[in-house]
Amino acid sequence: MTFQALGLIEPLQRNLAALGYQQPTPVQQQAIPAVLAGRDLMAAAQTGTGKTAAFALPQLQRLLLEGVTAPKAVRTLVLVPTRELAEQVYQSFRSYGGNLPLKCAVAYGGVPIEGQISKLRKGLDVLVATPGRLLDLHDQAAISFELLQTLVLDEADRMLDLGFERDLDILLAAMPKQRQTLLFSATFSDAIRQLASGMLRDPVTIQVSASNTTTKTVRQWLIPTDKRSKPELLLHLLQKHRWGQVLIFVKTRKGVEALIKVLQEQGYTADAIHGDKTQPMRLRALDRFKRREVQLLVATDVAARGLDIEALPQVVNFDLPTVAEDYVHRIGRTGRAGMEGEAVSLVCADEVDLLRDIESLIGKVLPRSEEAGFEAEHRVPETGAKGAAIAAAKKAAAEAPRKKRAFTGPPGGRAAAQAQQGGKPAAAAKTGAGRSASPRTASSKPASAGTIVVSAGRGAKSLARAAGKAQAQSHPRRGKGSAR
Ligand code: AMP
Numbered sequence: 001m002t003f004q005a006l007g008l009i010e011p012l013q014r015n016l017a018a019l020g021y022q023q024p025t026p027v028q029q030q031a032i033p034a035v036l037a038g039r040d041l042m043a044a045a046q047t048g049t050g051k052t053a054a055f056a057l058p059q060l061q062r063l064l065l066e067g068v069t070a071p072k073a074v075r076t077l078v079l080v081p082t083r084e085l086a087e088q089v090y091q092s093f094r095s096y097g098g099n100l101p102l103k104c105a106v107a108y109g110g111v112p113i114e115g116q117i118s119k120l121r122k123g124l125d126v127l128v129a130t131p132g133r134l135l136d137l138h139d140q141a142a143i144s145f146e147l148l149q150t151l152v153l154d155e156a157d158r159m160l161d162l163g164f165e166r167d168l169d170i171l172l173a174a175m176p177k178q179r180q181t182l183l184f185s186a187t188f189s190d191a192i193r194q195l196a197s198g199m200l201r202d203p204v205t206i207q208v209s210a211s212n213t214t215t216k217t218v219r220q221w222l223i224p225t226d227k228r229s230k231p232e233l234l235l236h237l238l239q240k241h242r243w244g245q246v247l248i249f250v251k252t253r254k255g256v257e258a259l260i261k262v263l264q265e266q267g268y269t270a271d272a273i274h275g276d277k278t279q280p281m282r283l284r285a286l287d288r289f290k291r292r293e294v295q296l297l298v299a300t301d302v303a304a305r306g307l308d309i310e311a312l313p314q315v316v317n318f319d320l321p322t323v324a325e326d327y328v329h330r331i332g333r334t335g336r337a338g339m340e341g342e343a344v345s346l347v348c349a350d351e352v353d354l355l356r357d358i359e360s361l362i363g364k365v366l367p368r369s370e371e372a373g374f375e376a377e378h379r380v381p382e383t384g385a386k387g388a389a390i391a392a393a394k395k396a397a398a399e400a401p402r403k404k405r406a407f408t409g410p411p412g413g414r415a416a417a418q419a420q421q422g423g424k425p426a427a428a429a430k431t432g433a434g435r436s437a438s439p440r441t442a443s444s445k446p447a448s449a450g451t452i453v454v455s456a457g458r459g460a461k462s463l464a465r466a467a468g469k470a471q472a473q474s475h476p477r478r479g480k481g482s483a484r
Helices: 010-019 028-037 052-063 083-096 114-121 132-140 156-161 167-174 189-201 227-241 253-265 280-291 326-331 349-362 388-399 412-421 429-433 457-467 469-474
Strands: 040-042 074-079 106-107 124-129 151-155 180-185 204-207 216-222 246-249 270-273 298-301 312-316 340-347 369-371 445-446
Touching: 010 083, 028 040, 028 052, 028 180, 028 204, 040 189, 040 457, 052 074, 052 083, 052 124, 052 151, 052 180, 074 114, 074 132, 083 106, 083 124, 083 280, 106 114, 106 132, 114 124, 114 132, 114 253, 124 132, 132 167, 132 216, 151 216, 156 167, 156 180, 167 189, 167 270, 216 369, 227 340, 227 369, 253 270, 270 280, 280 312, 312 326, 326 340, 326 349, 340 349
Parallel strands: 040 180, 040 204, 074 124, 074 151, 106 124, 151 180, 216 340, 246 298, 246 312, 270 298, 312 340
Antiparallel strands: 369 445
16 A cells, blocks of 8 residues: 555655655555545544544645635644644644645644734644644634634544543634544543534544554563662663663652652653643753653653654653553553554552553553562552453452451561562662662563562551552652642
């Protein structure tokens, strides 16, 4: 299959050849002819599948061949949930449409609105915008939807997650009913289906992979550990695997900053992306990471969606995401466009419930792999389809009086367990963040199916803590956390 066979004109084919795209991806093969034919689209496609080109290429072609814009008017409007994604989709339009006589611009909050108003004054062919800023522009009568030919909603599920539904309603009411609408979403949830039913006319439905599946080119596994050991474990993994560029996800802004400090103290170049950073700071951090000026990018889920970082081999979930879908989006940063990638999650006792949600969402059990010297004091139970019985048993155990709860592990506590394995107690794990990854004779070994159990006495307490949230929160070592 070639881009020519999909009906794309020569100037676009040339631009794609210059970018090194040899053949269309599955979502492009299905979407491009439908969009060129003017059909509405409902596409379940994750980041990394080539979805941006799937809507940008046929849009550019239609804009080039049909009509012209007028002052304040926009002919193709692409709505995206975040500023980072807006910037990235805009850059994609620029590179796919390089040399074409079309005017594209991007508009998002956090930067002055005046420049965006002045770009709109003469009219645009393509505007990529976040809903909030678009509403501001609309309120200020800086934009007209009169000539709007196509509306694209990119990452629509994320838009709903971020609470843009009301903004969308207002904006949709101001748009012409006669238009083409393309809806892209990582998942087809009930909320998305409802949104689609109100705005799409006889859409072509595309599903490039089963919803909520994680990309096959990403090798995923998890390392059970304790919360306080995570910084040391990460330093150890960086050293052991000699990873190059790594995108590291942390739950909170405070957590990101604390980890950056640890990494920098150890001589790593690291930058942060989270909600407290201004937009220029976030873009600069991403740019430096993309240009390989920094090795490590530490981010909250703000950065999880849409960031296009080519050929990224490694993602680390330092903390599991609180929303299971974000796991799919996070690991979508790697293994893109057919390349291989790895995603490793460091999982501690109070994340066992989150893990269960993730495994049941993706429909598979993540392989567990112990890291000697960093073993968890808790067990990470097998969940998902294979582990349904175990999950049910755990639930029953959680509901039973605590003293009756089963615990499997060698007698004699952590020290005995380590002695049994020929290891020493992990002194470093007790030092907490900020110490160097002491050289260890660490080895990674696959866990026996189902559970990983290291210690008895304290492990039993950890298991109890994992099952009881209230108890977990009162644990003195547990991080306080902060808003995302
Ligand atoms: P997207 O899913 O749109 O974020 O695209 C993911 C990555 O795939 C981006 O780096 C694109 O540049 C790349 N890409 C998109 N389409 C193709 C293609 N047909 N051939 C090679 N790479 C592609």
